[in-house]
Amino acid sequence: MTSQGATATAALSFEAVEKAYGGVRALRAATFEVPAGSMAMLIGPSGSGKSTLLHLAAGLDRADAGRVRVFGADLATLDARALVALRRREVGLIFQFNNLLPTLRLVENVEYTALIRGDAPRVARARALAVLEELNMSAAARRFPGQLSGGERQRGAIARCLAAAPRIVLADEPSAHLDGENAQQLFALLGRISREHGTTILAATHDLRVLAHATARFEIRDGHVHRSEP
Amino acid sequence: MLLLRLALRNLRRNPRRTLLTAATVAFGLGVSVWLEGVLVARTRDMVSTVTGTHTGHVQVLTERYATQHAVDALLDEVPRELLQRLPAGSKVSPRAVLPVLLTHGERTSFAQLFGVDPAREREVTDLAQKVTAGSYDVLGEAHGAAVVLGAELGNALGLEVGDTVELLTQMPGQGVARRELTVGGIFAVGGGAFERSTAFAPLTFVQGLLPSPGFHEIAIRLADVRLADEVRAELARALPTGTVATTWREALPELATLVTFNDATALFFSRLVLVIVLFAAANTMWMSVQERTFEFGVMASIGTAAPQVVGLVMLEALLLAVLSAAVGLALGALVIWHHQRTGFDLRPFLGRQSNAGSFALDLVVHPLFSVGGALRSTLSIVVVVVLASALPAAFASHLRPVTALRRA
Numbered sequence: 025m026t027s028q029g030a031t032a033t034a035a036l037s038f039e040a041v042e043k044a045y046g047g048v049r050a051l052r053a054a055t056f057e058v059p060a061g062s063m064a065m066l067i068g069p070s071g072s073g074k075s076t077l078l079h080l081a082a083g084l085d086r087a088d089a090g091r092v093r094v095f096g097a098d099l100a101t102l103d104a105r106a107l108v109a110l111r112r113r114e115v116g117l118i119f120q121f122n123n124l125l126p127t128l129r130l131v132e133n134v135e136y137t138a139l140i141r142g143d144a145p146r147v148a149r150a151r152a153l154a155v156l157e158e159l160n161m162s163a164a165a166r167r168f169p170g171q172l173s174g175g176e177r178q179r180g181a182i183a184r185c186l187a188a189a190p191r192i193v194l195a196d197e198p199s200a201h202l203d204g205e206n207a208q209q210l211f212a213l214l215g216r217i218s219r220e221h222g223t224t225i226l227a228a229t230h231d232l233r234v235l236a237h238a239t240a241r242f243e244i245r246d247g248h249v250h251r252s253e254p
Numbered sequence: 255m256l257l258l259r260l261a262l263r264n265l266r267r268n269p270r271r272t273l274l275t276a277a278t279v280a281f282g283l284g285v286s287v288w289l290e291g292v293l294v295a296r297t298r299d300m301v302s303t304v305t306g307t308h309t310g311h312v313q314v315l316t317e318r319y320a321t322q323h324a325v326d327a328l329l330d331e332v333p334r335e336l337l338q339r340l341p342a343g344s345k346v347s348p349r350a351v352l353p354v355l356l357t358h359g360e361r362t363s364f365a366q367l368f369g370v371d372p373a374r375e376r377e378v379t380d381l382a383q384k385v386t387a388g389s390y391d392v393l394g395e396a397h398g399a400a401v402v403l404g405a406e407l408g409n410a411l412g413l414e415v416g417d418t419v420e421l422l423t424q425m426p427g428q429g430v431a432r433r434e435l436t437v438g439g440i441f442a443v444g445g446g447a448f449e450r451s452t453a454f455a456p457l458t459f460v461q462g463l464l465p466s467p468g469f470h471e472i473a474i475r476l477a478d479v480r481l482a483d484e485v486r487a488e489l490a491r492a493l494p495t496g497t498v499a500t501t502w503r504e505a506l507p508e509l510a511t512l513v514t515f516n517d518a519t520a521l522f523f524s525r526l527v528l529v530i531v532l533f534a535a536a537n538t539m540w541m542s543v544q545e546r547t548f549e550f551g552v553m554a555s556i557g558t559a560a561p562q563v564v565g566l567v568m569l570e571a572l573l574l575a576v577l578s579a580a581v582g583l584a585l586g587a588l589v590i591w592h593h594q595r596t597g598f599d600l601r602p603f604l605g606r607q608s609n610a611g612s613f614a615l616d617l618v619v620h621p622l623f624s625v626g627g628a629l630r631s632t633l634s635i636v637v638v639v640v641l642a643s644a645l646p647a648a649f650a651s652h653l654r655p656v657t658a659l660r661r662a
């Protein structure tokens with residue numbers, strides 16, 4: 025899946041990526057690489073373009089110019105069907121809130137990604153239970169999202185990602201609605217997943233207290249992305 | 255399975271809205287099924303009452319009699335082809351018909367005088383049961399010159415059983431014939447032109463007035479009136495030229511119109527119900543989809559393909575439709591069952607009197623539950639509800655994930 029212009033070990037690479045909304049240039053010649061297996065953090069104030077960057081990386085939106093590659097695959101060359109496949113197998117997404125479908129129990133939410141990936145129902149259920157066990161959430165498996173705490177809901181979103189065994193997880197301010205302790209626990213968990221499963225993580229945040237968990241840091245300012253030292 | 259659970263729970267999310275829509279679907283279907291049951295039964299009652307009173311289901315006559323009503327346009331005998339082609343269970347009664355003037359004292363009335371063989375006529379019509387005074391059997395040949403009159407005709411002439419009535423008639427190219435008849439019976443069918451202008455006499459008596467002894471028409475009762483068109487077509491092929499077959503539709507054009515009107519009414523109301531249900535369901539599905547914009551964004555972002563989103567929304571509509579249609583069907587069937595036992599009285603809606611052309615009708619209907627018709631209505635309503643969800647489903651599946659996700 026490697027192609028020219030990107031390092032073989034890059035999980036995600038942006039090359040002179042432009043994205044504007046009307047007059048607002050959210051990304052300007054954004055160029056960076058997220059090394060495979062890293063626990064990377066994307067830092068920037070509100071409105072700096074973090075969500076824009078993550079949406080482009082997940083193929084949810086198209087860049088105006090430049091190249092976005094996920095494990096070497098140029099997203100501009102993928103059609104809608106291939107992008108769906110990418111989101112099912114390669115990329116996992118976590119948002120600030122309301123990640124879980126409110127009418128599905130936690131275990132069903134987790135099962136969902138395994139099912140649409142093509143697992144048999146029995147296999148998907150077993151996998152969902154195993155993932156919840158791994159995240160210490162077995163006791164909450166049968167609860168609906170409305171019956172979970174904010175921290176549990178975000179960990180549930182991580183569990184849902186893991187059930188599909190993605191190669192990269194993109195998290196958009198996953199701790200924005202959590203208190204300090206829950207935020208620390210959440211990032212500790214993401215770090216552990218990155219180490220134990222080799223999953224690449226790119227988490228946007230403006231919470232500087234969690235930076236210690238990062239193995240790579242990116243800062244976004246005026247639409248430009250800079251790598252900063254951990 | 256997960257999809258099914260998801261769809262069911264999504265329906266339960268806004269129970270009031272779902273229940274209201276379900277009630278619309280159920281009520282609409284219930285009313286359609288019941289109304290169709292009433293109208294089908296009313297049609298059946300009308301047709302069987304009217305054809306059973308006089309015309310039968312199919313008539314065979316000479317082409318000239320059919321078009322000109324010429325009294326000398328006679329069939330010499332019952333065509334052999336007819337007896338061969340009729341389905342089992344068919345009954346046949348040959349008749350001779352004369353326009354006559356009846357006079358009693360100062361009063362005179364015009365009437366159609368039918369010469370019948372009462373034994374055969376009993377198998378084709380149930381007029382014998384409508385005789386309210388005297389007897390129908392006086393039409394047997396042993397009694398000679400006896401007549402059975404409609405009650406209104408009898409009243410108009412001031413006749414009672416046992417009285418004598420004078421008959422005048424004229425054959426083309428012959429002089430006026432004059433006979434005396436004894437009133438042997440009076441029949442009543444609830445009024446109408448038929449009762450006002452119809453009289454029956456023995457077949458041989460009427461044939462004695464004709465230039466030659468033959469028949470003007472052969473009335474046929476089939477095992478089932480619904481066979482009429484088929485039998486007519488079969489007879490049209492088999493009968494000798496100059497002889498034609500007609501059905502009750504041609505013999506009773508007013509009744510045929512009424513039946514068509516009945517069918518059209520049923521169709522109109524069931525279509526109307528479908529349109530109302532379409533709007534109700536479309537509204538519900540739109541609101542339900544619009545409220546879940548962010549959710550559809552999440553679903554797309556975790557790899558749900560557009561057809562799966564369409565499938566989910568339409569499955570929700572299908573479940574809503576099937577569950578509420580089941581209730582509606584049960585409701586309609588229940589009310590029909592109730593009215594089958596008690597009868598549904600149309601008089602408050604139609605006034606005291608209702609005639610199918612010249613025949614009086616029973617106004618208490620015992621509706622029919624037609625399995626085929628009910629299933630067809632159920633299927634249409636389910637299809638309409640699912641179709642109503644097609645646009646909302648397409649909207650949900652075409653939402654751009656980024657737009658949906660920013661609408662948090």
Ligand SMILES: Nc1ncnc2c1ncn2[C@@H]1O[C@H](COP(=O)(O)OP(=O)(O)O)[C@@H](O)[C@H]1O
Binds near residue numbers: 048069070071073660
């Ligand atoms: N759909 C949109 N239409 C117009 N402007 C947008 C849209 N999405 C984002 N923007 C603008 O782009 C800039 C970057 O937004 P965003 O990527 O959401 O930043 P962040 O996630 O860092 O807060 C902001 O100025 C924002 O207002």
Ligand SMILES: [Mg+2]
Binds near residue numbers: 074075076196
């Ligand atoms: Mg953002």
